[in-house]
Amino acid sequence: MLGAIIGDIVGSRFKWNNNRSKEFDFLTYKCSVTDNSIISLAIAKALLDSKLDYSNLSENAVKHMQGIGKHYPNCGYGDLFRDWIHSDNPTAYGSYGNGVAMRVSACGFVANSLEEAKLLSKLVTVVTHNHPEGLKGAEATAVAIFLARSGKNLLEIRDYITKNYYPLNFTLDEIRDSYEYNESCQDTVPQALEAFFESKNFEDAIRNAISIGGNSDTLAAITGGIAEAYYGIPTEIRKHAVTFLDERLLMILVEFENKYPSKMEKVNADGSVGIGRSRETKVKTGDRNAMIQSSVETADKELKDSIPTNEETTSQQLFNHLFEACNILRGPINQDEYKSYVTPILYFKRISDVYDEETQDALERSGGDEEYASFPENHSFDIPEGCHWQNVREASENVGVAIVRAMNGIERANPDTLSGVFSSFDDANWTDKTKLSDERLKNLIEHMSKIKVGNTNYSADVMGDSYEFLIKKFADLSKKNAGEFYTPRSIVKLLIMLMNPQIGETVYDPACGTGGMLIEAIRYMKGDKLTYGRIYGQEKNLSTSAIARMNLFLHGAKDFKVTQGDTLRSPNYHEGGKLKTFDCVVANPPFSLKSWGAEQFSSDIYGRNMWGSPSDSNADYAWLQHMVKSMNQKTGRCAVVLPQGVLSRGGKEGEIRKQLVESDKLECVITLVGGVFYSTGVSACILLLNNEKKNDHKGRICMIDASDIYTAQRAQNIMTDDDISKVFKFYNDYKDVTEKVKVVTIPDVREKGYTLAINNYIEKKKQEIVPPAEARRQYFEAFDEMLEAEETMRNLLIEGGYVNE
Known part of the structure; x- marks a missing residue:
């Protein structure tokens, strides 16, 4: 019910000024209630006042549409409907206008069966719209709401609609540029339904509806009612939306939802979950302020009660709060840029909160000695005067300048540990008031001030996991460059399991991105103190290397080295003129990198071209040779993700692959399903190398075909923990499995021209010959x-x- 009202309110400002994009501020002061909401609530009131058999529903519909409608003469009624409202003898006028579809959402929420949904829809429709197309549009909307409420999935609802009402033979992208304002059911209801069918959550459904233009408020109202029934309504959107209703309308909504409980949507990293309100939960009635306060308190309580008190959910709570910061930036800031603002502001808050904790601890230890509490040895970082979070919070104007001044001051005061962690985000323009007004920045600062993110507030795991959710969300929003920014966590876990780092060993990632591999390695070694000073990473992108350092700090890592620079052109770690070597080398370098410095590599001073120099159009084997050269000669292991082309391409790569095989360092090859990595459809593989193979592994290579070991999801294939456990077991067993695993010898590979394409080796089941x-x-x-x-x-x-x- 409220979903339709929200759609109407959000769409109100776009009715005569279409926005053909999903990027816009959701609920703003420019939004307002229109006829869609008013008449929808009139129908809700008619249902509340009707007999159990609904024999007087049509009569009540006329009574309340006229009675309530007259109070809002300028809310956008069509001419015929306005005349009908004021008529002493109101009769149906043969209309097939879309207004009838926007007002029936309450019918779908009240109905106890599909047939009843159709009946209720007809009873409230025929009093004005007795044209077959009008009846059909209203019924399709009420039916979709009932099916969504009843637990049917998107495909089942779509199938029913296409078989019984409209052939949805288009997509929103196909019609977005040509769709025009239309007041008919037949050219509005199908489009509103498609907006729901292409959605990922409640808010996304509303944004879909508005993005195609046309009669925006009515489209979004129809979509919003269905989306609420399917997903529920997010708490923050609900709390904001009720403030747009006056006392008369809010009273009807409260009475309706008290009788027909609503559903809350919780959006998390994996999608959204709808949670129904208990029938015992009631919003108090009274004057407008009392109802708004009760509505807000009830919504907050519902959300709180839905969250079990365990660390995983606490991580989710923190993530939700952090991602809400993105919503505050939405509009003037492109979603590709969210990470450049939210990441440094989170870290600034974290540093300030930790500093406050350390100050309080020092005060308690010293009996309140403030001078002692300010000594640098009592703090992890130094915060100069005027650079604390509270100083920025107190800024009344030029808030962006205050943020930049504080961040720069903290960097300069901590050159060894924090150099570049804020200034690396050079695409974040805090001081541009045309993009970020003082008001918006103050909203962001106040939003982040609602939570403490110090060490006593969240464990390193909770803090780190919530930040990991945030990094994944940034990758979801920006798939274009996401592959270089984020490696799926399950793949990271598999790589570390395969490499098996031991406590006290060194770990190095030459293309560390946001630091996920290094964090997983530390976690694998249980964060033992012997990991301190033994974790190394290098990342070319300046802001991504800053994120990696923050990520490691937020996960509780200590004494690690993550540096910025181009690894292939200028590796940062060396000893005595040679490359520094490590026990474990792990990476997911950028696939098939072009213009990477082949000419320089051909005469590499570190000898990384020992097997040959690849062409400048593809750096895959340059990364591999760099990693091999970085392996400790005795204990070194390497796990690297590369495109499957490295297994079979000829030319220079074929010769390098020959040297790789003959070196007997290659221990395992694993091919993965396509689509598990962001921003690329290229199928990937994992190569596992070892300078000290087990005796029974020497001269042999384990070929694992994991291309059908995955879990399919709507947007992307993923590998779950169960999936990677299957793959790891194949490696651990190191024995043939028909159609899955083949352990080959170096002569076997030599005989096939040194190709490592797994299909050349895996034994297939014999096909029965009929x-x-x-x-x-x-x-x-x-x-x-x-x-x-x-x-x-x-x-x-x-x-x-x-x-x-």
């Missing part, structure tokens, strides 16, 4: 069954009068 006589018998048997079925169908059609004999 003798020609049996195949012929099966064919004619099926043919006879077909003829018999056709005859049966023809007789049924004749019997039903559909065809002539």
Whole structure:
């Protein structure tokens, strides 16, 4: 019910000023209630006042649409409906206008069956819109709401609609540029339904509806009612929306939802979850302020009660709060840029909160000695005067300048640990008031001030996991460059499991991105103190390297080295003129990198071209050789993700692959399903190398085909923990499994021209050969069954009068 009202309110400012994009401020002071909401609530009131058998529903619909409608003469009624409201003898006027579809959402929420949804829709429709198209549009909307409420999935609802109402043979992208303002049901309801069918959550559904232009408020009202029934309404949107209703309208909504409980939507990293309100939960009635306060308190309580008190959910809570900061920036800031603002502001808040904790601890230890509490040795970081979070919070104007001054001051005061962590985000322009007004920045600062993010507020795991959710969300929003920014966590876990770092060993990632590999390695080694000073990473992108450092700090890592620079052109870690070597080398470098410095690599001073120099159009084998050269000669292991092309391409790569095989360092090759990595459809593989293979692994390579070990999801294939456990078991067992694993020898690979393409080695199940006589018998048997079925169908059609004999 409220979903339709929200759609109307959000769409109100776009009705005569279409926005053909999903990027806009959702609920603003420019929004208002229109006829869609007013008449929808009038129908809700009619349902509340009707008899159990609804015998007086049509009468009540007329009564309340006229009675309530007259109080809002300038809310956008069409001419015919306005005349109907003021008529002493209101009768149906043959309309098929879309207004009838926007007002029936309450019918879908009240109905106890599909047939009842259709009946209620008809009873409130025929009093004005008795044209078949009007009846159909209203019924389709009420039916979709009932089906969504009843637990049907998107495909089931879509299937029912297309079979019984409208052929949805278009997508929003196909119609967005050409769709125009239209007041008919037949050219509004299908588009509103498609906006729901292409959605990912409640808010996304509303944004879909508005993005195609047209009659925006009515479109979004129809979509919003269905989306609420399916997803529920997010708490923050609900709390904001009720403030747009006056006392009369809010009273009807409260009474309706107290009788027909609503649903809350919780959006998390994996999607959204709808949680129904208990029938015992009631919003208090009274004056407008009392109802708004009760509505807000009830919504907050529902959200709080829905969250179990465990660390995983606490991480989710924190993530939700952090991602809400993105919503504050939405509009003037492109979603690709969210990470450049939210990441440094979170870290600034974190540093200030930790500093406050350390100050309080020092005060308690010293009996309140403030001078002692300010000593640098009592703090992880130094915060100069005027650079604390509270100083920025107190700024009344030029808030962006205050933010930049504080961040720069903290960087300069901590050159060894925090150099560049804020200034690396050079695409964040805090002081541009045309993009970020003081008011918006103050809203952001106040939003972040609502939570403490110090060490005593969240454990390192909770803080780190919530930040990991945030990084993944940034990758979801910006798929263009996401592959270089974020490696799916399950793949990271598999790589570390394969490499098996031991406590006290060194770990190095030459293309560390946001630091996920290094964090997983630390977690694998249980964060032991012996990991301190043994974690190394290098990342070319300046802001991403800053995120990696923040990510490691937020996960509780200590004494690590993450530096910025181009690893292939200028590796940062060396000893005595040679590359520094490590026990474990792990990476997911950028696939098939072009213009990477092949000429310089061909005469590399570190000898990283020991097997050859790849062409400048593809750096895959340059990364591999850099990693091999970085492996400790005795204990070194390497796990790297590369595109599957490295397994079979010829030319220079073929020669390098030959040297790789003959070196007997290659221990395992794993091919993965396509689509598990962001921003690329290229199928990937994992190569596992070892300078000290087990005796029974020497001279052998384990080939694992994991291309069908995955879990399909709507937007992207993923590998779950169960999936990676299966792959890891294949590696651990190191033995042949038909159609899955083949352990080959170096002579086997040599014989096949050094290709590592797994299909050349994996044994397939023998296909059963059906003798020609049996195949012929099966064919004619099926043919006879077909003829018999056709005859049966023809007789049924004749019997039903559909065809002539």
